[in-house]
Amino acid sequence: MKTRLLHVRANVKELERALKWYKDVLGFTVGGLWPPEKPNYVHFEHEGGAMFAIMEHENYPSPGRFNFYVDDVDTLWKKLKDNVDVIEELFSTPYGSRKFTILDIDGNELGFVQDETLL
Template sequence: MRTKLLHVRANVKELDRAIKWYKDVLGFSVGGSWPPENPNYVHFEHESGAMFALMEHKNYPTPGRFNFYVDDVDSLWERLKNKAEVVEELFSTAYGSRKFTIVDLDGNELGFVQG
């Protein structure tokens, strides 16, 4: 399988505290947040390469998430859904993509996204 790693997410205990650190210490700028009504996720502005994001995670500390972009997420879902622990079943997002998330043997979240 060929993939393109475009999105890496670190899980954090307190999102607002983490955002402040990334902004004040590293000079990052928030590029977007989700969900709009009560964000628990932000990603930072970037030029190219992988997008870096933070998510306040109820089970902190947990591994982060690596989102791989693929050409045919539906076929990949059919191939993998019974071979790994599923975190999120295949669904269409509000921002126009389709994705699902599984975990590897060590609990790392692997997202597969199209669109």
């Protein structure tokens, strides 16, 4: 399988505290927050390469999530869904992609995303 690693997320204990650090100490600029009504996720502006994000998460300090972009997420879902631990079943996002998320054998979150704007 060919993939493109375009999105990496680190889990944080307290979103506001971490966000302040990334902005004030590293100079990162917020690119987006999610969900709009009560954000627990922030991604930062980037210039090519992988997008970096932070998320207030109950599994802190686990490694986070690695989102791999693939050409046919539906076929991959059918192939993997019965043989892996699923965190998020395949769904369409409000921002134009389809994705699902699984755990690897060590508890790392692996997302598989199809985004027509990136293919």
